[in-house]
Amino acid sequence: MARLRVDAVLVQAVIAGALSFARLHDLAAAAGQDGWKAWAYPISVDLLLVAAWRRLRTGGPTRLAWCWFLIALAASLGANVATAGLLDMRHVPAWLRILVAAWPALAFMGGTLLAHTESEASVIPDPTPQPPAVEDDQKAEPVLAPVADVEEPAAPSAPAPQPAPAPSAAHAVPVPAALVDHARKVADDHHARTGTPIDTDTLRTRLGVPPQLADAIAAQLA
Numbered sequence: 001m002a003r004l005r006v007d008a009v010l011v012q013a014v015i016a017g018a019l020s021f022a023r024l025h026d027l028a029a030a031a032g033q034d035g036w037k038a039w040a041y042p043i044s045v046d047l048l049l050v051a052a053w054r055r056l057r058t059g060g061p062t063r064l065a066w067c068w069f070l071i072a073l074a075a076s077l078g079a080n081v082a083t084a085g086l087l088d089m090r091h092v093p094a095w096l097r098i099l100v101a102a103w104p105a106l107a108f109m110g111g112t113l114l115a116h117t118e119s120e121a122s123v124i125p126d127p128t129p130q131p132p133a134v135e136d137d138q139k140a141e142p143v144l145a146p147v148a149d150v151e152e153p154a155a156p157s158a159p160a161p162q163p164a165p166a167p168s169a170a171h172a173v174p175v176p177a178a179l180v181d182h183a184r185k186v187a188d189d190h191h192a193r194t195g196t197p198i199d200t201d202t203l204r205t206r207l208g209v210p211p212q213l214a215d216a217i218a219a220q221l222a
């Protein structure tokens with residue numbers, strides 16, 4: 001059978017808790033809280049102190065937990081110091097009676113806030129933040145490249161080479177001399193009959209030659 005080991009820290013905690021409990025009871029009784037109500041005050045103070053300390057250990061050091069921990073600690077320390085002979089327990093001041101009477105509502109509010117307020121440790125941030133949404137009109141805007149502060153003057157462009165004039169179609173097509181003489185006779189005959197010079201289309205029809213050759217012949221007859 002395992003032996004019951006006595007822990008010095010646990011014994012010290014029991015002694016300190018019993019003394020604090022008794023002094024809180026005495027202060028509540030002196031402030032006008034008689035019967036079971038005087039015994040309920042130390043329980044209320046110690047429970048609020050433990051709840052605030054547990055919130056500090058599990059939920060992180062938040063302002064809410066520190067606030068109610070200090071309030072419960074001040075109530076416990078104040079009762080222990082006041083009952084150490086610094087306060088006349090037979091004539092308790094009015095402000096202390098007001099504090100003792102208001103403690104139940106204060107402790108209830110503190111316990112409710114500690115129990116039902118979400119702690120910072122339970123809020124886990126999203127490790128992959130989503131990029132901000134881009135509207136359609138912003139998507140359509142082009143991205144401009146950065147422009148240098150000082151722009152170098154552009155070099156003058158070289159003049160474009162001018163194309164060489166194409167040779168005239170009349171001189172490009174060789175015309176036999178006999179064909180030119182025959183065309184001159186046809187042109188004279190047309191002028192004698194109509195009184196007007198022969199045109200290129202009529203000359204081409206009368207001679208039965210291609211358009212390029214007819215143009216060359218007409219250029220020599222001019």
